[in-house]
Amino acid sequence: AHLDVIESAEPQINAFLKVSADVAREQADAIDAKRAAGEELAPLAGVPIAIKDMIVTKGIETTAASKILEGWIPPYDATVITKLKQAGMPILGKTNLDEFAQGSSTEHSAYGNTNNPWDTERVPGGSGGGSAAAVGAFEAPLALGTDTGGSIRQPGAFTGTVGVKPTYGGVSRFGAIAMASSLDQIGPVTRTVLDSALLQETIGGHDPKDSTSIPSPAPAMVSAALEGQKRDLSGMKVGLIKELSGDGFDEGVSQRFTEAVEELKAMGAEVVEVSLPHLKYALGAYYVIMPSEVSSNLARYDGMRYGLRVMPPEGVPATAANMMAYTREAGFGDEVKRRIILGTYALSAGYYDAWYGSAQKVRTLIIADFNKAFEQVDVLVSPTAPSTAFKFGEKSADPLSMYLGDIATIPANLAGVPAISIPAGLSEDGMPVGFQFIAPQQHDEVLYKPAAALE
Ligand code: GLN
Numbered sequence: 001a002h003l004d005v006i007e008s009a010e011p012q013i014n015a016f017l018k019v020s021a022d023v024a025r026e027q028a029d030a031i032d033a034k035r036a037a038g039e040e041l042a043p044l045a046g047v048p049i050a051i052k053d054m055i056v057t058k059g060i061e062t063t064a065a066s067k068i069l070e071g072w073i074p075p076y077d078a079t080v081i082t083k084l085k086q087a088g089m090p091i092l093g094k095t096n097l098d099e100f101a102q103g104s105s106t107e108h109s110a111y112g113n114t115n116n117p118w119d120t121e122r123v124p125g126g127s128g129g130g131s132a133a134a135v136g137a138f139e140a141p142l143a144l145g146t147d148t149g150g151s152i153r154q155p156g157a158f159t160g161t162v163g164v165k166p167t168y169g170g171v172s173r174f175g176a177i178a179m180a181s182s183l184d185q186i187g188p189v190t191r192t193v194l195d196s197a198l199l200q201e202t203i204g205g206h207d208p209k210d211s212t213s214i215p216s217p218a219p220a221m222v223s224a225a226l227e228g229q230k231r232d233l234s235g236m237k238v239g240l241i242k243e244l245s246g247d248g249f250d251e252g253v254s255q256r257f258t259e260a261v262e263e264l265k266a267m268g269a270e271v272v273e274v275s276l277p278h279l280k281y282a283l284g285a286y287y288v289i290m291p292s293e294v295s296s297n298l299a300r301y302d303g304m305r306y307g308l309r310v311m312p313p314e315g316v317p318a319t320a321a322n323m324m325a326y327t328r329e330a331g332f333g334d335e336v337k338r339r340i341i342l343g344t345y346a347l348s349a350g351y352y353d354a355w356y357g358s359a360q361k362v363r364t365l366i367i368a369d370f371n372k373a374f375e376q377v378d379v380l381v382s383p384t385a386p387s388t389a390f391k392f393g394e395k396s397a398d399p400l401s402m403y404l405g406d407i408a409t410i411p412a413n414l415a416g417v418p419a420i421s422i423p424a425g426l427s428e429d430g431m432p433v434g435f436q437f438i439a440p441q442q443h444d445e446v447l448y449k450p451a452a453a454l455e
Contacts, residue, residue, distance in 0.1 A: 002048050002092060006139045014114050015124075015134035017053050019093035020060050024048055027090035034088070043198055043222075045088035050140035052131045053094035054101050055186065056175045057081055060091070064177045065109040066099045068331025069307040078175020079210065080144060080186050080203040087202050092140050095130030099333045100298065101151055101179045103127050104405050107396045108335040116159060118431055122389040125155030131189045132159040142199055143189040148179045149286055150385075150409025152187045153421035157384035157434020160423040162190045162455070165409075166200060167442050168416035169214040172207030180293035181212075183286075183413040193228070193422060193452040197221035200444065214442065224445040228452030234268030236450060239377030241438075243279040244408045249386045252427030257383045260424045260435045260454060264381075267453055274376055276369035279411055281362045286410045287403055288346050288359035295343030298336065303327030338399065363414050370415045374440045379450055382408050384421040384434030408436060418444040420451050 003021050010016060031046045056062045056074040058081070063069040077085070084091065098108035106114045106129030114129040116122040117137035124133040131143035132155030145152035147165035156163025164187040171186045178184060188199035204218030240261065245254065265271055302324045303309040308331045312322040332340070346355035373380060385405055395402040412419040417438055424435035435454065439446035 002140055005137075006092065009137045009139050012115060012120055013117055013133050013137045013139065014112060015095050015130040015137065015139060016050070016093045017063065017065065017096050017111055017130070018061055020091055023060065024090040024092050027085070027088070031088040031090070042087040042202065044142075044202055046090070047141055048090040048092045049084060050092045050095050050131055050134045050143040051081070052097055052128050052143065052145045054097055054146045054177045054179070055080060055144060056177065057091065057094065060094060062094065062177070063111075064100045065097045065111055066331065066333070066336070067110045067308060068301045068327070072307040076175065079172035079207045081175065083203050089202075095128070095134055095143060097130055097151075098127035099336050100177070100294070101127040101146055101148055102294065102335050102339055104150070104154060104402050105390070105396065106130065107392065108333055110333055113392060116389050118160065118389070122391055122431065123158065125158035125389060127151040128155045128189065132156055132161050132163065135159070135161045135189050135191055141191065142195060144186060144203070145189045146176055146179070147185050147187055147413065148183045149290060149406050149413050152189060153409050153419060153434065153436060154385050154406070156189060156421040157432065158389035160432030162188070162193055162196050162420065162422050164188045164196045164200060164420045164447070165412055165418060166204065166444055167214070167418045169212050170218065170418065170442070170444060171200070171204050172210040172213050174207055174209040178297040180290040181297060182293060183290060185413070193420070193448060193455050194222070194225045196420065197225040197448050216442070219443065219445040221445050221448045224448035225452040228449035231267050231453045233264060233450055233453055236269045236379070237377040238264055238269045238271045238450070239274035239373055239380045240271060241279070241380050241382045242273050242275045243277070244382035248407070249383055250388065250427065252429060253383050253385070253387060253433050256424045256427060256433040257435060261381065263454060264450060269450065272377065274373045274380065276366070276373055276411070278362060278365040278369050282366055282411045282414055283403065283407055285359040285362040285366070286406070286414060288355050289363065289414075291339040291343030292346045292356050293343070294339045295347065298340055301328065301331065307331070335399070366411060367415045370411075370417055370440075379446055380438040382436050382438070384408055384436040388427045388429055388431035388433060412438050417441050418447055420447045422451050422455050424454075
């Protein structure tokens with residue numbers, strides 16, 4: 001049924017880079033056979049899923065929406081894919097994104113735009129616009145994304161879907177194409193909070209193949225979501241982040257946010273304002289640390305090991321260095337090149353302490369801010385993004401205005417804490433608004449109760 005929806009919706013949406021119909025049908029048939037044989041199945045067995053093309057899938061082309069990986073067929077599965085297969089979940093295909101997950105609108109894909117299902121003249125958010133649009137357009141009931149600075153949550157907000165960035169280390173990154181390794185995290189994209197809980201329990205937990213994976217089982221998120229559905233939040237203390245409201249946030253976003261906060265109060269939550277004073281430096285720190293890690297991680301695309309290889313033209317010596325230069329020039333898009341250059345600069349001798357070193361110190365201060373806030377409250381809240389989905393071209397020519405839109409999502413990545421975005425109604429422009437909960441590290445279950453209560 002979902003393959004049929006994909007066929008009819010894709011001409012308008014373009015959420016998928018590749019549809020793996022044969023693989024999905026084969027997997028679905030295998031589950032039917034197991035069910036018929038009376039075998040015990042996992043909770044999500046038979047439920048199909050779309051995968052952001054930042055996650056490697058054995059035998060299915062994986063490009064990270066970059067020309068440099070065109071034609072690359074991974075010889076192995078990411079751990080999350082292995083877990084989905086073990087749970088009996090058919091894989092519908094690979095979804096579009098900003099090249100190497102760098103962007104907030106999916107306009108930086110080398111393979112064209114994905115349209116927002118609510119208004120096809122608007123972006124679906126990014127970088128995981130494909131996964132969010134696929135779920136929002138009912139092409140897939142579930143999807144996976146990756147979130148380095150908001151790429152699961154902001155597209156969730158823009159498409160009226162649910163997106164979760166788990167605790168750093170809570171879901172294995174083995175087989176997630178590295179963007180900025182100290183920030184990257186795989187997580188669920190769904191239509192309901194309970195679906196996210198089910199999916200996160202399926203993909204979460206310790207993985208010896210990822211050295212940053214937390215050696216303890218995934219928290220009990222499904223029971224927390226079910227508890228939340230009772231809509232009783234008495235005893236819960238909610239902190240409204242002072243630095244993530246008011247100035248810079250669109251009127252329509254602020255209105256829906258305030259109404260949702262009132263709803264939390266009506267369900268018995270105590271709401272107080274808390275200040276995280278160093279959040280004003282979060283964007284600056286992120287846009288130094290992230291490109292630094294990008295410049296290092298993307299050094300592996302050298303024309304030797306994966307995908308594209310461009311040989312120097314006649315008259316230019318056919319050396320390895322020249323081949324790499326021509327391959328990277330042709331294979332990377334402008335935004336990726338911008339970040340590689342920025343990151344290389346920030347890491348270079350003489351500038352390292354001033355840029356990268358300072359940014360890491362700011363990161364430590366932000367972590368301390370969160371720790372202090374969580375001494376006062378159980379969970380923090382903010383809008384997911386300062387605006388609703390914008391029109392194509394509105395921000396793509398001005399990188400800084402694009403970066404500024406990440407203000408509310410970046411702090412959770414810098415601090416490694418879990419966060420969820422859920423739909424909170426429509427703004428006056430008719431576009432969805434996202435509401436964000438942030439919880440303490442390794443307490444992802446804390447997100448799920450109030451999120452399920454509010455949805
Ligand atoms: N928009 C952010 C960026 O451009 C987030 C990217 C992400 O989470 N992958 O870096």
